[in-house]
Amino acid sequence: MSNSVTREVPAPPGATPASAGGGAAPRRRRLSLGGSAGIVAGLVILCGYLAITQPIFLTWGNITNIVLSNSVILLLAIGATFVIIAGGIDLSAASAGTACAMVLGLGLSSGLGAVTALLLTLLAGLLIGVVNGALISYLRISFLVVTLGTLSILESIALVSNQGTTISVFELEAFQGVYHFTLDRIGGVPILMIFDVVVVAAAVLILRYTPFGRSVFAIGSNPEAARLNGINVALTMLGVYVIAGLAAALAGIVQVGRLTAASPAVDSTLLLTVIAAVLIGGTAYTGGEGGVGGTVLGVLFLGVIQNGLTLSEVSTFWRGTVNGLVLIVAVALGVARHSGLFRRRKGKVS
Amino acid sequence: MVGTDPDNESAPPLLSVRGVSKSFPGVRALHDVTLTVRAGEVHALTGENGSGKSTLSKVIGGVHKPDAGHLEIDGVRRSLTGPADALRHGIVMISQELTLAPTLSVAENIYLGRAPRTRWGAVDWAAMRRAARTVLDDLSVHVDETDRVGDLSVELQQEIEIARAVSSDARLLILDEATSSLSEAAAARLLELIAEQSARGIAVLMISHRMPELYACATTATVLRDGSLVATVPLPETPEPELVRLMVGRELGDYYGEREVELGEVVLEARELATDDGALRPTSLTVRRGEIVGVAGLVGSGKAELGLALAGAVAAQGSVQVNGERVGLSSPRKALASGIAFVPDDRKRSALLPVRSVAENFAVSWLGGLSRFGLLRVRDERRQVDRAIRTYGVVTSSAANRISHLSGGNQQKVVLGRVFDLGCDVYVLSEPTRGVDVGAKSDIYRLLHGIVEKGAAVILISSELPELLGMCDRIVVFFEGEIRGEFAGEEMEETRIAEVAVSGGPSLPAAPGTA
The missing domain is CATH 3.40.50.300 (P-loop containing nucleotide triphosphate hydrolases)
Known part of the structure; x- marks a missing residue:
């Protein structure tokens, strides 16, 4: 038999016969930001405050600066959104990004062409994703154990790869393409910003409009139900970690472009900022809920706060405190919303 | 604690629910419900899903506060501040969701939160095991008190919940669908335990969808429909079709129905x-x-x-x-x-995909058939979901509602449909x-x-x-x-x-x- 979904089923008990086409109940369109109303409000208030107190805030230069300087975080966070929705977490994300940056740096400095070096970098990200995913879904090792392990391994490999020293690529001919990609603008709009938008759109498409994306939600919500409904759970999980690996490769490329160098040191706060952004954006750490739209808001929220602190000449040492507070408050508000404190309860009586 | 003489009709009833109403925003869950439970009585609380049975049992168990009306325990008006307060009055709830700690032993679970202490203040493990053994023997539950609860069958876990309730000097046991996850034999065993407890003067308020169970144990049935009291009738004198009619408010006719089928190859x-x-x-x-x-x-x-x-x-x-x-x-x-x-x-x-919508819970089975060139045909999906909601008679205000907000019957119609x-x-x-x-x-x-x-x-x-x-x-x-x-x-x-x-x-x- 085929998985045909069109076959009609016998007349229902006590239900009106289904009239094909018409008569669908009026339906509330679900916004992808539906669960993120709080973060949108917070972002608007924050921007309003900064616009009034810091004249420079609303300038195009400052706005693009916020987006560009948070691109690495955004790319990693998009990968992390897939993983967290699927019910896992990828602790190796930041280390993977750094390792991929080193692959690009070494590739360029050893005389490879730009395209070859970039493909090699993406291949490295893919490989990291396959290793993480295969260990987790086929060998059934806990995602915490696997990604904690690869976090440490990748961090160390990045250091070993060039004896712990930074590779400067600024002078290299092959680097110029990457450099212009992260620096240039088309009609005032940075190419990198356009690239970010394209990646976000692709991620939204995959997550919401493909069977794969739906399977990710199903697995995060109830892996056993997903399996019994014919979803290939192991393969889907592998795909999720591959996406995270590719996101790390993109982040590594952008990092090299913006620094004009490949640094082997993993930014110790990067991973936590990425996960915080995903959670602030309304993706549930318990899996099955969330979206890329929310993650974009989460990244922007943290980015704008960071920008505001800089503009207000507050010491950057405070950054972690503010990020931590925002994370706790945002997730607490999200929990409160779900438990119905701020919303009319649904009619669940029985 | 079991001092109330069950035969003494003049004594105030163990529990009186007087004119209790309870609303949640947008839903009137209970409206002016009155109910009396006497010591030693097995009282069935019946009605369809959504009729307010669980809300009422949660009001009695101290989980919800009534908006109007009040409870009387032993004839004294009480306002319960929470489940712990209900417990102090001897009211114990047992639901189909087990509340045991799976990684702890049987004895630890029975005495969870009230472990016997030595005079130095440490947990008296020997005394705890002895006491647990006695309780288990009393109920003839065949399980070692040192077994890890998570390793036991659901049936045994349910019996351990009962043992915990009994050992805590319960006077009123509320069983909310306690047998629904059990096989018939295990349920029968549980009902035996219930009968023993009621013979000892403990009152039981029982919610069950299994009619034979109610007829086997209960002496009274209170029927709720849409949050209101329909009737309180004696069991087993009230015939089953009559009870069902009170519950659903209409004749169900032949429950199982008929079909015209020629067996094929x-x-x-x-x-x-x-x-x-x-x-x-x-x-x-x-x-x-x-x-x-x-x-x-x-x-x-x-x-x-x-x-x-x-x-x-x-x-x-x-x-x-x-x-x-x-x-x-x-x-x-x-x-x-x-x-x-x-x-x-x-x-x-x-x-179920508990945190997802009704629509996604339907479509999770159809992903292969609904996609073309790797993309989901969202419009077809919506159409098929809307048709399925009507075809299978799922009651929900919107396909976007979370499935966990639906009643069990409606969830099951989605799963089958x-x-x-x-x-x-x-x-x-x-x-x-x-x-x-x-x-x-x-x-x-x-x-x-x-x-x-x-x-x-x-x-x-x-x-x-x-x-x-x-x-x-x-x-x-x-x-x-x-x-x-x-x-x-x-x-x-x-x-x-x-x-x-x-x-x-x-x-x-x-x-x-x-x-």
Whole structure:
């Protein structure tokens, strides 16, 4: 038999016969930001405050600066959104990004062409994703154990790869393409910003409009139900970690472009900022809920706060405190919303 | 604590609920409900899902505060501040969701939060084990007090909950669907425990969808509908059709319904099917188009494993053919592709996507068929979901509602409907009406008739014999991992089936099914 979904089923008990086409109940369109109303409000208030107190805030230069300087975080966070929705977490994300940056740096400095070096970098990200995913879904090792392990391994490999020293690529001919990609603008709009938008759109498409994306939600919500409904759970999980690996490769490329160098040191706060952004954006750490739209808001929220602190000449040492507070408050508000404190309860009586 | 004399009618009742109302935003859950429970009484609280039974039991258990009205305990007006306060008054709730700590021992669970202390303030482990042993022996629960609770069966866990309640000087036990996850035998054992407790003067307020249970234990039934009190009637004097009529507010007619089906050719043939863990021993079974084959047996008899093995959900050996084509047994995906659809017995654990919408819970079964060039055809999906909601009679204000906000019956209609829409040849349904109210049950039975009238075959695995007798053309009975009896037509009698299920049968009727 085929998985045909069109076959009609016998007349229902006590239900009106289904009239094909018409008569669908009026339906509330679900916004992808539906669960993120709080973060949108917070972002608007924050921007309003900064616009009034810091004249420079609303300038195009400052706005693009916020987006560009948070691109690495955004790319990693998009990968992390897939993983967290699927019910896992990828602790190796930041280390993977750094390792991929080193692959690009070494590739360029050893005389490879730009395209070859970039493909090699993406291949490295893919490989990291396959290793993480295969260990987790086929060998059934806990995602915490696997990604904690690869976090440490990748961090160390990045250091070993060039004896712990930074590779400067600024002078290299092959680097110029990457450099212009992260620096240039088309009609005032940075190419990198356009690239970010394209990646976000692709991620939204995959997550919401493909069977794969739906399977990710199903697995995060109830892996056993997903399996019994014919979803290939192991393969889907592998795909999720591959996406995270590719996101790390993109982040590594952008990092090299913006620094004009490949640094082997993993930014110790990067991973936590990425996960915080995903959670602030309304993706549930318990899996099955969330979206890329929310993650974009989460990244922007943290980015704008960071920008505001800089503009207000507050010491950057405070950054972690503010990020931590925002994370706790945002997730607490999200929990409160779900438990119905701020919303009319649904009619669940029985 | 059990001082109240159950025969003394002049004493104030153990519990009086007086004119209690409770609303949640947008929903009036209870309206002016009055109820009296006397010591030693088993009082059934009945009604369809959504009628307010659980809300009422939560008001009594101190979880919800009433908006209007009040409770009286021993004739004294009380305002409970929470479950802990209810517990201090001897009111203990036991629901189908177990509240045990799975990694702790039986004794630790029984004395959770009130462990006996030595004079130095440390936990007195020896005393705790002794006390637990005494309680378990009193109730003749055959389990070692040092066993880890998570390793025990659901049945035993439920009995340990009862042991905990009894040992805490409970005066009123509230059982909210406590038997719904148990097999008939285990439920019977639980009911025995309940009867013993009520004989000792403990009052029991019992919520159950299983009619025979209510008739076996309860002396009074209070019927709720849409949050209001309909009637309080004596049991077992009130006949079942009358009670059902009070619950649903209409005549249900023939509960199980009828179907007009000619049996067709053989569609499913299982040969020497056995699970690797040994729970299902080599079993053969043939099913024809248009047929509903019932599978009876106790928990652990192998009947559940038959379903899992056919669905490709457990490691199994043997051969299964659908329409003469061999079915891959290694994954549910392969079984589905060969035309075998499966609905698991534990809705919450294995069927629902709890945080997702009604629409996504339907569509999770249809992803393959709804996609083209790797993209989901969202408009087709929406159309099919809307049609399925109507076809299967799912009551929900919107397809975007979270499935966990629906009643059990409506959730089950989604779980069944999504596989019925696949147009498979064989439906293996494990406990499809568990935890579902009478109205929804009868809807589900009609859906089953419809699906076999279309030429599919159904394997109905159930712990409820009346359901099997009412629905099936033929019933096979499992005992110790294999089919020990097969009954069709006139031979389908409750006592004969039960005899095989419990003891393996009087004598083996000419090797039915098995080789």
